[in-house]
Structures are given as structure tokens and as C-alpha cells.
Amino acid sequence: MGKQEAVLSSPSNSSATPAMSQNNVEIVRRVYEAWSAGLERDDPGAVFDSEDVAGDFEFAIEGFEFEGRSVWRGREGYVEWFRTWTAEFEDWSLQLERLIEARHNRVVALTYQSARGKASGAPVEVRLGSVWELKDGRVVRLRTYLDPVEALEAAGLRE
Secondary structure, eight states: OOOEEEEEOOOOOOOSSOHHHHHHHHHHHHHHHHHHHHHHTTOGGGGGGSTTEEEEEEEEEESSOBTTBSEEEHHHHHHHHHHHHHTTEEEEEEEEEEEEEETTTEEEEEEEEEEEETTTOOEEEEEEEEEEEEETTEEEEEEEESSHHHHHHHTTOOO
């Protein structure tokens, strides 16, 4: 597999929400940092060693299936999805562009992925939106959308 990395910028946050939501944003930021550190060691599942991620974490892609599925659960399921998702790419990277507070213990992340196809060498670039759901201070679910606007709408927000 080619190089994988996550680049964490200093995403802006909306400021008109309660302290609990702000805390949720910080939790999601820590999860991204732990995930990025795990990628540096070629261990995308390392994030599950964090107290910020529930053991029964659910990852879902919305609006399409990948390899015949749209939901993966727990560390093993997530790692299986991630390795399959990135297997055909070289120099895969993800950049966190923005975290946005939402109601009902949710945080929206806007990200940018880029890579080169292994076989074709063609560049691949995509902006995604994800809705992170938290319970008792831990991430329990992550739903990813190919269209960031859909993620914002799913969280009850508008860009």
C-alpha cells in the first residue's frame, strides 16, 4: 500500500452553541489526531485505543455501497473498510478542513481526500462530509457522505 497520511489543520468552529457541543468538537478533534498518529504507524485501528471511541463504534457510508456494504462495526470492521478503501491508491491523504458543532451530540467534519490510482496514476480528489455522533463523551457512530451539503443537512445545518 502507498503512503497514507492525515493532515490536520486548525478547523474553525461555529461559536453559538453550548459548552457541551464545544466539548464534542474537541473530542472529535482528538479522535482525528489519534487516527492520524495511528496512520503514521500504519495502524488505522489505533484510534480505538483512545477512550474517545466506543468499542461498538459504527462507521457508515451514506448513499452508496462499497464492496457490497455500507456499514462496518468496531475496530476490525473499520480497519477492514479503511484498508480496502485505500488499497488501490498511492499517496492517499485526508485533510480535515473544518469541524462544525451541531445539536443532539453531533459534529460535522468537512474533509478533503486526495490520492493517485495505483494502476492508472490518475489523481483522485474528493471533498466529503461526515456526521460524528457522540454518547456519554464517546464517538459511537460516524456517517460519511460523498456530498458535504448532505452531511450538513443530515445534522440539521446549512452551509
